[in-house]
Amino acid sequence: MTHPDFTPDLEAIHSIDAVPVILSMVKHLTGMRFAAIARVTEQKWIACAVDDSIDFGLKPGDELVLESTICHEIRQHRNPVIFGRASHHPIFSQHHTPRIYGLESYVSIPIVKANGDFFGTLCAIDSVSADLEDPAIAKTLNLFAQLIAMSLDSQSHLEITRKALVAAQEQGRLREQFVAVLGHDLRTPLSAIRMSADLLESKVEEKRSLSLISAIRNSSTRMGVLIENVLDFARGRMGGGIPVKRQLVDDLGRTVKLTLEEIQASHPRAQIVHSLDIPGGVYCDALRISQLLSNLLGNAVTHGSIATPIRVRVYAEADELVISVTNQGPPIPQALMPLLFEPFTRTEAGQRGEGLGLGLYIAAQITTAHNGNLSVTSTVESGTCFTARFAARFKWV
Structure with missing residues (x-):
């Protein structure tokens, strides 16, 4: 033996x-x-x-x-x-x-x-x-x-390589599970903060106090976006992509307008102009499209020039829905372009800005989940333009 x-x-x-x-x-x-x-x-x-x-x-x-x-x-x-x-x-x-x-x-x-x-x-x-x-x-x-x-x-x-890969995969799995659990558990205290801000606003009249309450609400809104981005990142990494529930949506234009109003309210100094030509019967996940637009606008507000307007266009082209967000400002370095839709790119590139660098990654994942693609062009003359497009069934009304 x-x-x-x-x-x-x-x-x-x-x-x-x-x-x-x-x-x-x-x-x-x-x-x-x-x-x-x-x-x-x-x-x-x-x-x-x-x-x-x-x-x-x-x-x-x-x-x-x-x-x-x-x-x-x-x-x-x-x-x-x-x-x-x-x-x-x-x-x-x-x-x-x-x-x-x-x-x-x-x-x-x-x-x-x-x-x-x-x-x-x-x-x-x-x-x-x-x-x-x-x-x-x-x-x-x-x-x-x-x-x-x-x-x-x-x-x-x-x-040796196999063992290292298994260890790295296990570490990644545990890390992403931790992020998901952490993001989920943060929702409860955040909801309490929002509810408290609403309650205080209904009982306070003094201008300075109302200003502080507004700041609390705006900060909690930003925190909510960050938490949702973290959760989506964890879901995407552990579950093979960000899940979407596509269905025929007749009022996508209303959802888009609400998203624009929310971004404008959160960033009152930003100039946002839009052109919407959205047909009825768009086959999509309306909430995810709102998140996609919100992330693209948030990126434009953070990195674009406040002296020039951010231009938003949502329209049908053949059998596709096209969403484009254009801002002026310094062009994106060519070395960074291939990494833009990867998570944490901003941190790795040493750039400053709000957020975790997940916004464009999640926007790309949402577009992919709709069987579409997200692209970018960036020049001094034309500015930076992110364009998402995906095939949709339209019911013109």
Whole structure:
């Protein structure tokens, strides 16, 4: 029975598809009838793979007494040992290993990994003599041993990479679960803040107090948007995208107008002009479209110039609904363009601004969930324009 400590070694050799071919080639090259790969340590000699035509009796997992083998010595000096006639050899005619196992011919090539660790040996034995004088035989056997070592190294690297990937995935899963739970739990105190602000406003008349209450409400609204963005980010990362519930919406124009009014109320200094030509019967998730527009407008307000208006257009083009938001201001650096729709891009790019850098990511995810796409152009002359478009069924009224 194989010692459990050596099970990984046996599995590693077994998983190398070339091993049976290598052992067969060793027998063919040397004319010997037994070939094996052995794991050799300071205490153990374990057969990992065997090709036996002389009924020597060893099977994968079987063990020989280490001191009875020449591999014990090879592990120390790390040089190949090859002889074709033990009975006439000046050294091995007196060696105990040929005598114990009745060997006349013998080959043992060290298998050494790239980091210098000694794995074991590639062996061949027979009870009859073999012609092993050709230098090409030793050279080919060494190449076979190197091939086995390289395969073992590749397996080790793949296993390390696999474990690192599993660990990273688990860390990511736990992190995203934490974010989702945190975002969900933040909703309760935020609702209490909003309700308290509404209650205070109904009982207070003093102008300064009303101003403070308005500030509380505006801050809680911004916090609510941040929480929803965090939740959507977590849902998207854990569930394969942000979920949408598409249906035929006859009053999408009303939803869009309400969204524009909310953004304008939250950012009174911003100049927002709009052109809406929205048909009835738009197949979409109206709440998600509102969120999409809100995120694009929020980005424009934060990064655009307050001296020029933000232009919003929502219209039908062929069978698509198009939503565009354009603002003036410094153009987006070309190096940042490929990253715009990735989460936390603003933080990674070292840019300042409100929020977590999730707005454009979530806008892109909502567009994708509608089987559409979100694109951007940014120049000094035309400003920065984000355009979302997706196929929709229209019922013109």
